[in-house]
Amino acid sequence: MAAETASQRRSEDLEPSAAKRLSAWLRGYSPLPGIPDELFDATGRPRGDWLSFLGDLAEYPEGEFKSRFDLATRHIRDTGVSYRVYGEETEQSWPLNPLPLILGQSEWRQIARGVEQRAELMEALLQDIYAGATLVEEGQLPAAALTGSIDFLPQMRGVKPPGGRYLQLYAADLGRGPDGRWWVLDDRTQAPSGAGYALENRLVLSRAYPNLYNAMNVERLAPFFDGFRKGLAGAADRADPRICLLTPGPFSETYFEQAHLARYLGFLLVEGDDLIARDGKVYVRTIAGLKRADVILRRVDADFIDPLELNSASRLGAPGLLAAIRAEGVAMLNMPGSGVVESKALLGFLPKLCRRLLGEDLRMPNIATWWCGQPQERALVEQNLDELVIAPAFNTPGENGALTRPGLMADLAPQAQADLRQRLTDRPGDLVGQEVVRLSTMPVLRDGRLEAAPFVLRVYAAWTPEGMKIMPGGFCRTSERPDARAISMGGDARTADVWVIDDKPVERISLLASQDDVKVRRILGHLPSRAADNLFWLGRYIERAEATLRLVRSLCTSLMDSESAVHTSGETLISLQQLLVDWGALDEKHLGAAALESARDALHDATAYGSVIFLVRGARRTAASMRERLSADFWTLLVNLESELAEGAQAPLSEAEALQQVESALQILAALAGLAQENMNRVAGWRFLDMGRRIERGINTCRVTRTFAHDGATPDDLDLLLDLADSQITYRARYLVGLALTPVRDMVMLDPFNTRSLAFQVETLKSHLAVLPSLLADGMLEEPSKILLPLATEVETTDARQLTPAAMQTFERTLLRLSGAVADRFFLQGAHAVPTVKLGGLA
Known part of the structure; x- marks a missing residue:
């Protein structure tokens, strides 16, 4: 009844055909039982911003909405926007939903505050891990919860991070919990991906519905990227630094995004073989000889960046990079070793660590997690093995069929179940047990009807010269399966733009610099x-x-x-x-x-x-x-x-x-x-x-x-x-x-x-x-x-x-x-x- 009343109130401002279409959309939409939804609140009433968006969308003449979106998505095919499923050789065309995820200003402020605190906690934790190590000494954090991770790099202990920070970019994967609050599903500190795809999603939808986009006061993304770029430049020791984006190469799952981000921000896209470390500095091999690289934004996992000191089989990095970082001859961000705090083994310790390091409670909780490296927690997991999700404690590649992704015991074959039980006995510290969380849903459009789809929202935080900035939006992934518990960019996943609605008109801002900030130059270019x-x-x-x-x-x-x-x-x-x-x-x-x-x-x-x-x-x-x-x-x-x-x-x-x-x-x-x-x-x-x-x-x-x-x-x-x-x-x-x-x-x-x-x-x-x-x-x-x-x-x-x-x-x-x-x-x-x-x- 509440939904009908809200629909009728919105319909008073619409043409009859548009009002009929809006009512049909709302009547036909069925949230999953017991699962929080973005279109309807806990009382069953449509949220105001969603109702405004759908009402404006319904006013498009029959068929025009689809033709507008189809025309805009031609940009995806024509420019080759794509991704690669891990293990596959062929690229997949980028799958984008015609509806954005819409978040009101009051709710967004809660999300932003939670992500900002989480980013500060991750930074403080890294500062202690690689500088003081007081948490381990005090018994607040077991040493094995760190050293068991392949992302913990003892070579980085005592190394001064550029600008005093280990993280330049942090991301958190979020979902709504059963109580309607936002929960952290995963932390991304190694080399967060998806920001470039968020730009592409915004470009497509703003082209599809330009008037609607402007009328709804959607917050712009450009200020975030401008601050992010200035933050990277500030980490260098030269006034006009050369900033490189280090990519694993064309066969990376997200290579298109890396190339797009490099072009948008004006960075030099380089692979490991483009770089050479010499005399404590890093250089790019160009047609004009070696040119110094001042800042490297890496999209290569830390274990692969230096075959001399880390993974000797890697061809993705360059020998001597760690030595150059220690000599402060190059600023590499995020700092190698920062991926250690992505480990699920740490999740259970974060509430008390937040109070210890920041002096406050976590504003945004994470999934309840029990690390099996502790006797009491291991016993709890063993007692509830059939009810919990079992996941790797560390981001370690699986060997000999070892568990590499979270899963329920009931979903495993009998032999895999036996192997998991044996592994829990032999190496309990490699596993965690987690509470089963079903993702909240948002509306997607399928065959002219609104349907509920589970989603994950990735929100980004960047350190800038003006302090930390949160991207007003993010990277949203939806699942075609109604019972999805986790979403990766596989065959059944799609993406959505994220619209944060401001309470007042939004100023149009781009990455255009002021005339005083840029010195005119005419050069042939230092081509790698x-x-x-x-x-x-x-x-x-x-x-x-x-x-x-x-x-x-x-x-x-x-x-x-x-x-x-x-x-x-x-x-x-x-x-x-x-x-x-x-x-x-x-x-x-x-x-x-x-x-x-x-x-x-x-x-x-x-x-x-x-x-x-x-x-x-x-x-x-x-x-x-x-x-x-x-x-x-x-x-x-x-x-x-x-x-x-x-x-x-x-x-x-x-x-x-x-x-x-x-x-x-x-x-x-x-x-x-x-x-x-x-x-x-x-x-x-x-x-x-x-x-x-x-x-x-x-x-x-x-x-x-x-x-x-x-x-x-x-x-x-x-x-x-x-x-x-x-x-x-x-x-x-x-x-x-x-x-x-x-x-x-x-x-x-x-x-x-x-x-x-x-x-x-x-x-x-x-x-x-x-x-x-x-x-x-x-x-x-x-x-x-x-x-x-x-x-x-x-x-x-x-x-x-x-x-x-x-x-x-x-x-x-x-x-x-x-x-x-x-x-x-x-x-x-x-x-x-x-x-x-x-x-x-x-x-």
Whole structure:
């Protein structure tokens, strides 16, 4: 009855159709029995902010709400917003609910105060663990509750943390308890994730409902991130520090988020192999040599950051990082070792530790937990084994089938139950017992109906120059299962934006700095060697895909155009197919086969390392490893190209359909080239992308010209060569006498005005190398220039009448040497470099 009354009161302000829709939503919504819910309060009355939101949402015309959200979520697909389920190779598209989690200002203040106190408690606890150790000495905390954790690093004892704090960012996973209060489910102190996804969720929903978003006075996220960035900068010992975000790499579960956060905050995204510790400091390997890293925001677990002192098998960090931290040569946040306070073994001690360290009671309780490393608590757990959740006490990887996630005894197989009982006898300190907590629910929209879904809210606290700031919102995950007890980003989880509603209009704030805070600079940029490597190979992949598409187009067009040269018969067809075989796009069995069959396989054979779809997928994987450097439009085009090719492979194509797909793919590649030329700043990253294209195009030009402009070339051969070099119009405008071998060779190989010629590629490469930084202080030429300059002179002075296939092959081999020299000079080298995996045939 209370819900009906509130609904009727809200409906008085709505159009009849909107009022009907709102009433239907509320009547059809059924909270889970005995579980707190966000839409309805304990009395069964809809909460005011939720009622306002749903009422405004109901006013959208029928179907517009869905179309608005679908249009906004295209941003997710187009920009590649994704995550990776642990253990899986493929990425999952980001699953976002169309409804946000809505929290009123009064309730949010309680949450913020609880999280702020919790963050201060974690910091005080870390200060004691790694500095004073008084809690262990006084018997307030068993030593085994700390030393049993892999995240406890004795190497960090006595090390002064940057800025005097171990934590720069803290997060707490929250849920509503049975009494309606918020409870802490987990603490995140190691390297809290999800803040970048919270930004993406906000971007999508604010685009979907811009008027509603502004009218409801939703608190902005930008001030929190601005303070977080300033807090990191304040931890450095230089006024203009270089801040790096250390990522595990593209196969990390949350790599997209890390790249997005680095781009949004202006940080340098680095992997372990980008870093080198030397003389008590840490440097980034760049194309201009070693550049100092002042602050490192890590997303790599502490055990993996230094193979010299910690996990020797790790390739995610760099040797000597701990020594540099101890020497105060770099500020790494959160400090290594901070993950120790995430251990569930400590949860049972936190209430009394809060009184001991902060002099006050916990404002926000956590789940009742009993660590089995204590005899009395172990006995309690054993007596209630069937009623409690059994969980690992520490964040230690499971071995030999050991329990790695919380679970109920009843959910385990008989052998697993026996193993758990034995483990409780042999190593009780590795386990905790916890009270079973069912998560509270929030409304989600499914098939036009509101349904209750369990959720977890992650709230962030950051230390800033103005003190601690709590993100007004957070990262919310919902479950598709009505009885979820814990939620991770698995196959049945979705996310939701979090709207904290202010009592007054919210000031629009961005990360725009004041003019006095920023010094104008124009620099080439200190590009990390790994990023240069990836950009270079991205250019080569894209160019090879384009060259292969042009070969396939020649097969298709000659099948359909009776007026063109007959490329699909005789020696020209064999040469065309042989070139595709040499490039790895076709199997040798296709020599002499029908042109259409060759075209289909060269496009869609995913097992052929030189096929178009294989090359495009290689380009997409390479681009995925440096998303922070590519625009959303660039990524969208690349993903669309892969999708079109994958769809085309589902059914056999006719000549017309194959040609249409080739033309569409070439248009997308042309758009990619246009974005690179017109939208990318002319700094080092663009130059390496373009150098990759120029070297690949030069190699391809030499190879194609040798194939079709040999001494015995036919008019059909020369006509095909001009097609492949996109030079038909220019040639026919310049030469009215028809096709001839020497002028065709000159135009394709030696004409500096033809953007497809070898000469043009060489001159462009000269301009790139002339601008890139040199490591030699004596003014002498570096190896790439030593290779390129003689080649440029030879190409410039060669007469087309003396241009032989042997000379073309020499040019081709010189470009291959140049590619190797560029890699040796600018990319990661030496014992710490990880070999970049390239597709076969791309030397």
